[in-house]
Amino acid sequence: MxxxxxxxxxxxxxxxxxxxxxxxxxxxxxQTVPLAELLASSVVPNARMLMAELEGAGAKLTAKGNLNRKLVVSLVDRFQWVDYDPARIWGMNKVVNEPDFTPLHYLHIVLKLGGLARTEKGFLKLTKKGKAMLADDAAGTLQVHLFRTTYTRFNPAYLDRNGLxxxxxxxxxxxxxxxxxxxxxxxxxxxxxxxxxxxxxxxxxxxxxxxxxxxxxxxxxxxxxxxxxxxxxxxxxxxxxxxxxxxxxxxxxxxxxxxxx
Missing domain, CATH: 1.10.10 (Arc Repressor Mutant, subunit A)
Structure with a gap:
């Protein structure tokens, strides 16, 4: 071939x-790439930010299972994600819910698919596995785990609605x-x-x-x-x-x- x-x-x-x-x-x-070499990527720094919010009591979910609007608004302004400028997002949406903010919606899905977060009594919480990957020295493991999850368990076509x-x-x-x-x-x-x-x-x-x-x-x-x-x-x-x-x-x-x- x-x-x-x-x-x-x-x-x-x-x-x-x-x-x-x-x-x-x-x-x-x-899996040994250190956190310092991953700070320029979008996934790991922002996944760690979301995971930190899920520690302890977790984050309250809406009736549809999305992250609550207060947390979404906070993360829109704090996330640094390639091609997603907070000003542009706010310019297109008077109210921002989780599905309106693609990076956060994606992370919510892959964290659950990868076994790093779970839904429990209306809250999204970190699992024991997720807590272990929140450590600074586990950043390379987190990168690999989410990358593997994206291409083995997540449907990459889900976010584009291309029709193919x-x-x-x-x-x-x-x-x-x-x-x-x-x-x-x-x-x-x-x-x-x-x-x-x-x-x-x-x-x-x-x-x-x-x-x-x-x-x-x-x-x-x-x-x-x-x-x-x-x-x-x-x-x-x-x-x-x-x-x-x-x-x-x-x-x-x-x-x-x-x-x-």
Missing amino acids: STGIVTFTEQQANALIHDEWDGTGPVRLD EEFFGWQMSLILYLIGQFADDWRPADALMRSVTLPSEEALKSEMPDRPVWAFESRVLRYLRWFGLMERKEAAANDDWRQPKLYRKTPLYDRMLTFVL
């Missing part, structure tokens, strides 16, 4: 596609391996997608050619940026706004992700 200039044996390709992310397959996730079936999840290990090979330099999303993904029937049948690229940005690149593993820039200063954004991996990518083939 050949993808771009990278050639795999059938055994290697199968190992990547069927990787369970349990440490026995090709993808190895380094999810067709990246089953090949995520392959995608990550190939990003490691091809994303040292800045590349537009469409070129990067062609370099690191296998064609899917859903993408090929799409009546809108840009929709699969949009899905790739929202379901793969967005989360990699949130975890501090990819960065994005405009094509060039003062260029036409319709020009595609450019992406490349960060130093943290190779620090956190290694592959054994």
